Amino acid sequence: MEGRHPGWPAKLGPLRVKAGLVAVRPVRLRDGGEWSRARLRDRAHLEEWEPTGTGTWAERNSTWSWPPQWSALRSLARRGQCLPFTITVDGKFAGQITVGNVIRASLRSAWVGYWVSTSAVRGGVATAAVALVVDHAFRVAGLHRIEATVRPENTASIRVLTKAGFRQEGLLQRYLDVAGDWRDHLLFGITAEETGLGLTARLIAAGHADYA
Numbered sequence: 527m528e529g530r531h532p533g534w535p536a537k538l539g540p541l542r543v544k545a546g547l548v549a550v551r552p553v554r555l556r557d558g559g560e561w562s563r564a565r566l567r568d569r570a571h572l573e574e575w576e577p578t579g580t581g582t583w584a585e586r587n588s589t590w591s592w593p594p595q596w597s598a599l600r601s602l603a604r605r606g607q608c609l610p611f612t613i614t615v616d617g618k619f620a621g622q623i624t625v626g627n628v629i630r631a632s633l634r635s636a637w638v639g640y641w642v643s644t645s646a647v648r649g650g651v652a653t654a655a656v657a658l659v660v661d662h663a664f665r666v667a668g669l670h671r672i673e674a675t676v677r678p679e680n681t682a683s684i685r686v687l688t689k690a691g692f693r694q695e696g697l698l699q700r701y702l703d704v705a706g707d708w709r710d711h712l713l714f715g716i717t718a719e720e721t722g723l724g725l726t727a728r729l730i731a732a733g734h735a736d737y738a
Contacts, residue, residue, distance in 0.1 A: 531606035531628070533667025538611075538658040540738040541726065545649025546616040547738050550623060550658050553599055553610045558592035560619035564643040571644050575680055578703045599624070606630070609667060613642060613655045620646035623655045625663050625672065634670040636663065640686075647682070654735050656690040657725035664718040671718075675701060675711040687714045689734070691725045 539549035565572065565587035579586050599610035609625040621642035628636040638659060642652050663669045674692060676683045688694075692714040700708040722728070729735040 531603060531609065531667065533625075533662055533669075534603045534609045536609075536662060536666065538662055539654070541654045541658065541729070541735045542738045543650030543654050543735050545646060545651045548620075548651050548654040548658070548735075549614050549617075550611045550655055551614065552603075553596055553612050553622065555593060555596050557612055557619060558589050558596070561592055561622075562587055562589040564619065564621070564645075568644050571647075572641055574705045575677060575683070576641070576704065578706055602626075608636075609659070609663065611655075611659060613640070613646070613651065615646050615651055619643075620651060621655075623659050625659060625667070625669075628667075628669070630668075634668065636669055636672055638663075638672050638674050650729075650734055652683075652686045653689045654726075654729065656686060657729050657735075660690065660716065661721065661724045661726050664721060665724075669718070671715060673713060673715040675713055677704065677709055678712055684712070689729075691721065691728055692716045693720075 535552040537551045540547040566584065569583050573583060585591065599608065602608040603610055607628050611623050612619060613621040613623055621640065623640035625636045625638050638656065640652055640655060660672050663672055674687055675698060676687065693716065695713045695715050698711045698713050701711040702709055
């Protein structure tokens with residue numbers, strides 16, 4: 527199974543949350559326009575939490591920069607190394623969520639990373655997307671552990687992870703170059719045995735979401 531990925535492509539959801547119907551689907555080449563508009567509009571909302579890149583924000587997030595990113599993500603997915611998805615709310619582009627650095631054999635682990643546009647913050651969108659993708663990664667993609675890292679200052683993302691069911695495991699000092707400096711990150715993790723009936727089922731039982 528090293529060269530194939532049983533969990534991609536896939537369409538997940540929808541789940542009904544306060545913000546609307548949240549679904550997850552594979553990234554598409556035609557996402558470029560909406561992706562770029564959201565990224566350029568939401569620079570102040572996104573840049574301080576994302577890894578430092580080459581070039582300006584406008585250059586890295588222009589419409590013409592999307593095709594090579596999409597192609598690279600699709601190539602990694604076809605090699606079984608990631609699951610790259612688009613988040614939608616009521617059918618409209620709302621962000622991305624990726625299960626990356628997939629390692630199989632005896633480890634069967636990966637990380638999950640996500641961002642949502644300002645039009646989709648709050649209302650349970652990110653939490654629903656995380657729950658859908660993590661359940662899928664464990665049940666269909668055959669993974670055993672998912673981890674996530676987040677800056678201690680990013681209280682919104684910490685709430686998403688804890689609400690979805692992740693537990694904090696420790697502090698990674700000067701872990702990642704973000705916004706031009708090496709930043710500490712909190713490490714969160716979850717394993718398949720901890721999910722019970724699933725993270726989606728937990729959200730529904732807690733009244734945070736419902737099946738559409």
